[in-house]
Amino acid sequence: MATRRTRRTAPPPASPWRSRQGAGARTLKREAVIRMAARAFNQRGYHNTSLDDVARMLGVTKPTLYYYVHNKEDLLFECFRTGLKPIRAALREIRAQRAPARERLRQVLLQYAEAIASDYGGCMVRAEDLHLGTKLHAEVKRLKSEIDHGIRRLLRAGMADGSIARSDPKMTAFAIAGALNWIAHWYRENQALNAAEVARSFVALFERGLEPR
Amino acid sequence: MATRRTRRTAPPPASPWRSRQGAGARTLKREAVIRMAARAFNQRGYHNTSLDDVARMLGVTKPTLYYYVHNKEDLLFECFRTGLKPIRAALREIRAQRAPARERLRQVLLQYAEAIASDYGGCMVRAEDLHLGTKLHAEVKRLKSEIDHGIRRLLRAGMADGSIARSDPKMTAFAIAGALNWIAHWYRENQALNAAEVARSFVALFERGLEPR
Numbered sequence: 001m002a003t004r005r006t007r008r009t010a011p012p013p014a015s016p017w018r019s020r021q022g023a024g025a026r027t028l029k030r031e032a033v034i035r036m037a038a039r040a041f042n043q044r045g046y047h048n049t050s051l052d053d054v055a056r057m058l059g060v061t062k063p064t065l066y067y068y069v070h071n072k073e074d075l076l077f078e079c080f081r082t083g084l085k086p087i088r089a090a091l092r093e094i095r096a097q098r099a100p101a102r103e104r105l106r107q108v109l110l111q112y113a114e115a116i117a118s119d120y121g122g123c124m125v126r127a128e129d130l131h132l133g134t135k136l137h138a139e140v141k142r143l144k145s146e147i148d149h150g151i152r153r154l155l156r157a158g159m160a161d162g163s164i165a166r167s168d169p170k171m172t173a174f175a176i177a178g179a180l181n182w183i184a185h186w187y188r189e190n191q192a193l194n195a196a197e198v199a200r201s202f203v204a205l206f207e208r209g210l211e212p213r
Numbered sequence: 214m215a216t217r218r219t220r221r222t223a224p225p226p227a228s229p230w231r232s233r234q235g236a237g238a239r240t241l242k243r244e245a246v247i248r249m250a251a252r253a254f255n256q257r258g259y260h261n262t263s264l265d266d267v268a269r270m271l272g273v274t275k276p277t278l279y280y281y282v283h284n285k286e287d288l289l290f291e292c293f294r295t296g297l298k299p300i301r302a303a304l305r306e307i308r309a310q311r312a313p314a315r316e317r318l319r320q321v322l323l324q325y326a327e328a329i330a331s332d333y334g335g336c337m338v339r340a341e342d343l344h345l346g347t348k349l350h351a352e353v354k355r356l357k358s359e360i361d362h363g364i365r366r367l368l369r370a371g372m373a374d375g376s377i378a379r380s381d382p383k384m385t386a387f388a389i390a391g392a393l394n395w396i397a398h399w400y401r402e403n404q405a406l407n408a409a410e411v412a413r414s415f416v417a418l419f420e421r422g423l424e425p426r
Contacts, residue, residue: 165421171414174399175392182391201384208378209422 030068031082032058038079038119046076046123046130077136080127083120084143086111091150101158102210106203108154112147113180113199121184148173155210164210176206243281244295245271251292251332259289259336259343290349293340296333297356299324304363314371315423319416321367325360326393326412334397361386368423377423389419 036057040049051072055062069075090111094104116124127140151173158164179202187198249270253262264285268275282288303324307317329337340353364386371377392415400411 167418167421168414171411172418174395175415175418178392178395178398179388180391182387182394185391186387198384201381202388205380205385205388205422208380209418 033065033068034075034078034082035119037075038082038123041076041079042119042122046072046126051075073132073136076123076127076130077132077140079120079123080140081143083115083118083124084147086115087147088143091147094154100163101154101161102163102207105151105154105158105164105210106207108151109176109180109203109206110196110199112177113183113202114195116180116183117187117195117198121187125181125184148177151176158210172210179206246278246281247288247291247295248332250288251295251336254289254292255332255335259285259339264288286345286349289336289340289343290345290353292333292336293353294356296328296331296337297360299328300360301356304360307367313376314367314374315376315420318364318367318371318377318423319420321364322389322393322416322419323409323412325390326396326415327408329393329396330400330408330411334400338394338397361390364389371423385423392419 033054037049037054040054040057044053049072051062051065054075055065058065069078087108090108094107097104115121128137128144132140152169155164155167155169155172159166159169183198183202187195193201246267250262250267253267253270257266262285264275264278267288268278271278282291300321303321307320310317328334341350341357345353365382368377368380368382368385372379372382396411396415400408406414
């Protein structure tokens, strides 16, 4: 976020404030606020973005914004949590599967890579460094640790079922997370590969590396 | 750098200002300034560290500091460049070698991983985001690109000499750099593995991944 390069992004979605009300309208609007904040943080940097900026980008007033979030820190945390959602969902879904652990890990890592290449990637990898209050900081660490341990568990399961070569699960999980988190530093929309293609290409690399000989 | 976690570091080296003068004394002192700055940036964050802080840590006056560097930005850039030095040296050294490219790449990556786990790692991975002036920012990008391209060249050479499995060299170089750069976010001295051990363990992972089937 605190970067000079402008993140080229797709045009912003039509503001849900301009469409008619209906069931789920509040949820839709809240999601729009969070997505727009993530884009603003990417483009201007977190410290250089005010709630006024986000309100202006959405074409709403600042009091309208306060209906959905308490403050800027809250907004950053929601961006972080929204980005993590599909990864946590993938970790839950694969629990019921009987496929070899390498295949289950592949599904989680695909979601992980896509999330990091999304609008939320910047917030996901920088939230811990951005001086959130003590409570939110602890929550960010807890959620990150949950995912780290989910990946380590899959690595250990793969070493046990023979689908993953033996290595130190902690180091391997760190290497995988590092390679994936770094995507947020270099990936921009509108380049040769879309997010899903980057995800597939990275996960294919790990797959080869994890395969037992 | 902009992190709340305190980076636990080894005790600072004896200040060279307290020892007698001699040939190379200026170089030694300059190196001490740069290393101390790197530690200060890691501990307090770049934005929260002043030249006064660095002078105090070294037990010298601020005017003494100005004898070695122009300003804080200059100091950050020197930390970045010092960290890069062993990687660039490794890239030069392997040019004369006839070993398979995978072996040459291994040597470069070991240096890379050790550099990132050193005092300079934080400055190396964050220099681009820290609002350096236009000229230094361009120089940081140029040096980073030199290393990125050096790694891609080795990957291509390995695909040509059969020592490295075929993949997209750009994606693979990004994945490797990401995994290694991330070490700066989690590695602290005085933990179970020292920098060289972390380096060996990460490089072993890549080696397995790069091996042709």
